Amino acid sequence: MSPARASRVPRHVAIIMDGNGRWARQRGWPRIRGHREGAESISAVLRVCEEVGIEVLTLYAFSVENWVRPREEVQALMSLLRRYLRQREHELHKRRVRLRAIGRLNDLPRTVRAELDRVVAATEHYGERQLVLALSYGGRAEIADAARRIAREVREGRLDPEAVNERVVAQHLYAPDLPDPDLVIRTSGELRLSNFLLWQISYAELYFTPVMWPDFREAEFRAALASYQGRRRRFGDIE
Numbered sequence: 001m002s003p004a005r006a007s008r009v010p011r012h013v014a015i016i017m018d019g020n021g022r023w024a025r026q027r028g029w030p031r032i033r034g035h036r037e038g039a040e041s042i043s044a045v046l047r048v049c050e051e052v053g054i055e056v057l058t059l060y061a062f063s064v065e066n067w068v069r070p071r072e073e074v075q076a077l078m079s080l081l082r083r084y085l086r087q088r089e090h091e092l093h094k095r096r097v098r099l100r101a102i103g104r105l106n107d108l109p110r111t112v113r114a115e116l117d118r119v120v121a122a123t124e125h126y127g128e129r130q131l132v133l134a135l136s137y138g139g140r141a142e143i144a145d146a147a148r149r150i151a152r153e154v155r156e157g158r159l160d161p162e163a164v165n166e167r168v169v170a171q172h173l174y175a176p177d178l179p180d181p182d183l184v185i186r187t188s189g190e191l192r193l194s195n196f197l198l199w200q201i202s203y204a205e206l207y208f209t210p211v212m213w214p215d216f217r218e219a220e221f222r223a224a225l226a227s228y229q230g231r232r233r234r235f236g237d238i239e
Contacts, residue, residue: 008229010182012056014204015045016196019188019212032076037214039084043091044217049129050095052225056130056178060196064104064138078112081135085115089122098126102174103137104145132175139198146172173199180204183228185221187213205231 017038024034042059049057062077069077092099099119108116116135149172153159159168170176180200184193189210193201207224209216 012179012181013183014058014181016060016186017213023212023214041216048221058132061133062135082112082115085119096126098130099123100132103135107136139195185224187216
């Protein structure tokens with residue numbers, strides 16, 4: 001990558017990993033196999049992040065709405081998450097990636113939460129790159145939780161309500177230290193944001209691809225980055 005191109009690498013990429021179930025059904029396989037194959041796409045994207053210098057990768061892994069799915073599928077997804085954390089921890093250490101998680105994490109099964117907390121703690125000393133899993137996550141839920149924390153501080157006299165502004169709201173989100181996403185990618189051809197990082201992506205560039213997540217590998221990710229690099233971000237300014 002040329003120096004000019006490298007200077008326009010996004011700091012933070014967020015991905016809605018969509019199409020796992022449809023990918024499996026098209027092949028006559030159980031939906032959970034699509035989620036297993038999707039784990040390989042995570043590794044592919046992490047490799048490119050390391051190569052080009054992307055600092056933060058946030059993956060929409062499980063939404064607050066996903067709990068309404070059939071119980072068997074939810075249990076399979078939670079088991080897959082726990083297995084992924086155990087089996088791929090070495091990859092995080094190899095690439096010196098800090099694992100973090102955002103969402104209503106207390107909703108997770110106890111065994112899954114314990115494994116998640118273990119890997120988060122084991123990688124917390126890495127500072128160059130971060131992998132953020134959005135689990136039991138919803139953008140509206142995050143904003144509501146932030147509002148609840150702000151209201152509590154106002155009630156306790158620790159915050160003047162007249163001081164509440166965008167900066168204060170941002171400070172009460174799940175991971176206030178992270179930069180806002182520069183690029184949001186959604187796979188599988190769907191053209192919606194599905195309640196993902198609603199506050200943080202107000203000026204993010206959006207990239208939609210028909211490629212389903214299990215097929216989204218290095219080449220597809222590079223195509224998304226090339227699209228981003230060809231855009232001019234104005235943040236409300238004129239041409």
